[in-house]
Amino acid sequence: MRLLIVEDERDLASAVAEHLRAQGHAVDVAGDLATAADALAGVEYDLMLLDLHLPDGDGIEFLRGLRRRAVRVPVLIGTARDRITERIAGLDAGADDYLVKPYDLDEMLARIAAIRRRADGRVEAERRFGRLLLLPERQAALLDQAPVHLTPKEWAVIERISRRPGVTVSRDQLEEALYAFDAEVESNAIEAHVSRLRTKLGRGVVETVRGFGYRMGTA
Template sequence: MRVLLVEDDAAVAAGIEAGLGLSEFIVDTVGTLAAARAARQAIGYDLVVLDRRLPDGEGLALLQAWRREGVAIPVLMLTARDAVASRVEGLQGGADDYLVKPFDLDELTARLQALLRRTAGQAGRLLHHGRLAFDPVDRSVMLDGVPVALIRRERMLLEALIRARGRLLSADQLKDRLYGIDDEVESNALNVHIYQLRRKLGRGVIETVRGVGYRLGSVDEAAHA
C-alpha cells in the first residue's frame, strides 16, 4: 500500500518511513502543503499521514479543502497538540484518525491498517480470496491453510489485487503500489512478479484483461503442484 507522508521534520519523517517500510508500505514524503497537493494529484495513494503544522500553512486547511473537493482518501493527522479540542477539530475537519506526537511507530502502523480495513468495510484482520488468505499485519500468505512463501513485492502485488475486490487495476496503478518515486523499475518487473504469483498460487490467480489491466481470478489446483 502506498502512503503520502506530509511531514517537514526530517528526523520524524525518516523514522516513519523506516517503521512503515518494515510493514511493506511504500512511503513518499513531502514537507509542504503545496508539494502534498501536487503529489496527491499525480499518484493514487491509499492513505495520507498529514502533519497539522507545516511551513506553508495548516495541514487541517488542506484536509478541509480536499474534503470539499470530494477527495475521500483516508487521512491520519499528526499533531503536537494534546488538547481534546484540537483533536475534535481535526476529526470534525475530515481526519479519519488522529495521533499525538510523540507516538509509537507500531501504533501508527496499526492505526493505518485499521483505516484500510474500515475503508474496505472489512471486519476481520485477514484478507480472503477463495482459498487464499493474506494477513496484512504479519505479511503471511496461506493457500488452503498452508503457508506460501512469497517475496516482498509478490506480497505487495497480491495485497493490492485482493484489496481491489475484483476491480481492474492498470499496470501503472499496480506499479504505484509496488514502487516509490525514487525506485528504479525495470520494464518487465511487473510481468515477472505476476508470473511468479501464477507459478506459486495457480495459473488463474491473476486475470489479464488485455489493454486494460489485471484483477484476481480463480485459484486453481495447479498451485499445489
C-alpha cells in the same frame, strides 16, 4: 499501498518512511503543504499521514480545503500528546483517525490498516480465494492453511489486486501503488512479481486480463 507523509521534521519523516517501505509500501514524503498539494494532484494515494504544523500553513485548514474540493484520500493526522483540541479539530475537519507523537510504529501500521478497511467498505480480517487465505492485518498468506513467504513487493501486489475481487487492476495502477516518485521501475517489474506469486500460490491466483491488467482468481 501508496502513502504520502506530510511532515517537516526530516528525521521523523525518514524513520516513518523507512518503516513503511520495509512493509512493502510505496512512500512519498512532503515537507510542506505546497509539495503535498502537488503530490495529491498527480497521484491517487491510499492514505496520507498529515502533521498539523507545517512551515507554510496549518494542516487542519489544508485538510478542510481538501474535503471542500471532495478530495477523499484517507487521512491519519499526527498530533502532540497534550493537544486534545487538535485531535478533535482534525477529526471534525475530515480526518479518519489520529496518531499521537512520538509515533509508535506498530500502532501506526494497525491504524493505517484499519482506515484502509473502512475506506474499502470492508470490515473482515481475511480474504479467501479457494485454497488461498490472505490476512491483511498480518500481511500473511496461507495456502492450504500453510504459511507462504512473500516479499514485501509480492505482498503489495496481491493485497492491491485482492481488495476488490472481480475488478481488474491495470499495470499502471499497480506501479503507482507500489513505487514512489523517486523509485526506478524496471519495465517488466509487475510481470515479474505476478510470475513469482503464481509460482508460490498457484497458477490461477492472479488472472491476466489481456489489454487491461490483472484480477484475482483462485489458487
